[in-house]
Amino acid sequence: MRHPLPAAELFKAYDIRGIVDTVLTPTAVRAIGHAIGSEAAVRGQRAIAVGRDGRLSGPALAGALTAGIRAAGIDVIDIGCVPTPLTYFAAFELGCASCVSVTGSHNPPAYNGLKIVLDGRTLHGEAIQDLRRRIAEDDLVEGAGALRGADVRAAYLDRIVGDIELARPLKIVLDCGNGVAGAVAPELFRRLGCELVELFCEVDGRFPNHHPDPSRPENLQDVIRALRETDAELGLAFDGDGDRLGVVCKDGEIVFPDRQLMLFAADVLARVPGGEILYDVKCTRNLAPWIRAHGGRPTMWKTGHALLKAKLQETGAALAGEMSGHMFFKERWYGFDDGLYAGARLLEILSARADANAALKALPDATSTPELNLKMQEGEPFELVRRLREAALATPSCFAEAREVITLDGLRVEFAHGFGLARPSNTTPMVVLRFEADDAAALASIEAAFRRALDAVWPGLALPF
Template identity: 80%
Template sequence: MTSPRHALPAPEIFKAYDIRGIVDTVLTPDAVRAIGHALGSEAVARGQAAIAVGRDGRLSGPALAGALADGIRAAGVDVIDIGCVPTPLTYFAAHHLGCDSCVSVTGSHNPPDYNGLKMVLGGQTLYGAMIQDLRHRIADDDLVRAAAPGALRSADVAGAYLDRVAGDVKLARPMKIVIDCGNGVAGGIAPALFRRLGCELVELFCEVDGTFPNHHPDPSKPENLQDVIRALRDTDAELGLAFDGDGDRLGVVTKDGEIIYPDRQLMLFAEDVLSRVPGGEIIFDVKCTRKLAPWIRERGGKPTMWNTGHALVKAKLKETGAPLAGEMSGHMFFKERWFGFDDGLYAGARLLEILSARTDANAALKDLPDSVSTPELNLKMNEGEPFELVGRLKQTARFDDAQEVITLDGVRVEYADGFGLARPSNTTPVVVLRFEADDAEALARIQADFRRAIESVWPGLTLPF
């Protein structure tokens, strides 16, 4: 019997880099089943026979992963269920199991009532038009209806993942560290991984709990690192690592409580990788510090600024063959010695490998070049307005004393003593702003220049700086 047409899922869940929405409001099992059927149909078109499916620790995960598997199998594509694992283990499964395709059912660092899908087909991360194409398949009923459903089987890849990382990463000395998993899915494997590497652990919130009862699992926000800072103060641990809700992003805190943001982490990673890959290209997104490119050049590397977004960075990594890439959000992509996907756990392991060879890990981190800077600031607007505002800035705004205006992804204005950035988020209706300067006076001047420019193209906004 031919299965009936699917109801069209809500258009707003089809985001730039993934599918995401509020569970049982717009992201329903029926919607995910329809998306699974479209994804399975696209897999058939690409000659893909099987898709690995993993899920994070959210309460809605089992039902949505089951609906996804039903949809994929309706197209005659096999599903390999790898259970409740971090997103990087789902990516790893695509390599390890030889299927080259996977889906992680994850809400990442979003609130507990969200969930979503991060999708890879034939080694390609789906983003942009490829995600919209799934919606068009459902709308047009352009779906493969197989005579018999694809097979469903289970696989456990955690042991193989631990073996692979522990076989690759070697610490020069034992280290005592704090790890904070924020009750995200990384808690199910991070303690075992870092013990395998020879670490003594102070564990914070490593019990997987999809209600996130302690703090939000987003290490890019300083308020979510306060427990790590306290644990470093109260114990003899020398470093703190924190992971986001699905384990693909890393946060780092020094012994004395300083947060080492990802663009400075990338300095250490670049120095290490370039010692083995002379002249290698290092990719970073537009939100990163202006001190990163000179650091890479001084070590013989080729710095490449690129668009923000894990899928976009992965595509650039594949295109260029670069050995390393990183984003200000905390996604790190190692192609040298690894597979090129973003993995907060592996990034943490590589960081420990570097720091274990130093007598003072705290000093090694604090000695990295730094500036006066703001965290990401969000200007909330209505849907569609952030793109319009940034478009107006590109067309008509004038910036005093600007040395260069970069319009790769939003508007990044380089000054002699700092930079300012305004870019529309691809995931939420906000303009992301970030500022950096050599001193507080320069920072204030650059912010004033941006305030004037924004007010000239869109008066009346309440700016977050």
């Protein structure tokens, strides 16, 4: 059957995403589902597990997706309203190797989308664009797939509880931000032996308390307040679909994911000597020497959960992580990003220390900025970074004191006392910037160098630093 062609803007680098009932309509999702089912059929798949997060649009969009997949002759296993990691887990547990999570992740309530895994591989890049091509060319398989339900929640909880053992009980603040992690996280951490101070664990797709994105410090203020007002040792927070983790110390210090990765790397390398650890270009420059000091092999890679998962499969690395909070454990786990499991692994490590906070605060740190977003028009971020890269590689370079220019993903410039990063977002029209240095003076110097370089290649920008 021929479907109306969904808007091109839905087809992002790592997933399908858009504003509900504007571009992401049930009609569009049914067409995309038919394309997903057709691609699954070509890859020899017979069934796809479908889960959804707690957004209000989830049931209607999951229904449209299911109808589209079944129209290609592929069976659908409906696993209900669950965190995205449980949808990934279902692909293993149910033996179907393919799944789709209907989720808007950490985006505002008006958004929703699809994260797609076929035959064990997350679709990204050209594979995402090829879904739209299939719809445009009516290159679709026809059939009549079956529908059945399955509940993998108990198996998921049992799997983690059977893998994780805390050396002592911990009292923690647990903030689910009214995202779908609230349907699972409280039971998981209680079963692990934790006492909980629960914040916003009721699933509510309106997100009435704060936005479920723990990468933004403003969204962790409720955790910081609860730690101050209770005797909880530590705070954990999750994003809207539960695949990212935020960590807060007792004194309110936020332990950003690149420092979390240090703790995880040291733990994993104790059992996998010489193992490879992947991290994205936004991570601290303290990470590579830390990994080497613990007997591992550090590899910097491109930002994006799908890209890191693909690299993890390609290299056989034991662990990967990125600055946004996605952690991928291959050792003892399946290699997909899972904020709940990452939280459990963190508590396992810290419970073996007499002072959990001291262990976190002892991790190497630096003076740094959070991610800074320079908003531009569609297409402009890639052009800006292209110009900046050319200027950085030219002779003489626009960065006179640069020690190394890394063009793996955008532009990362290493200096003697820190680094600066500019990369185009693959999901929204903006340039992501981040700076790190040994001290405030060095940070100001690196920011000034980037300010001059950016002004030279694109005058008049309203820079966020």
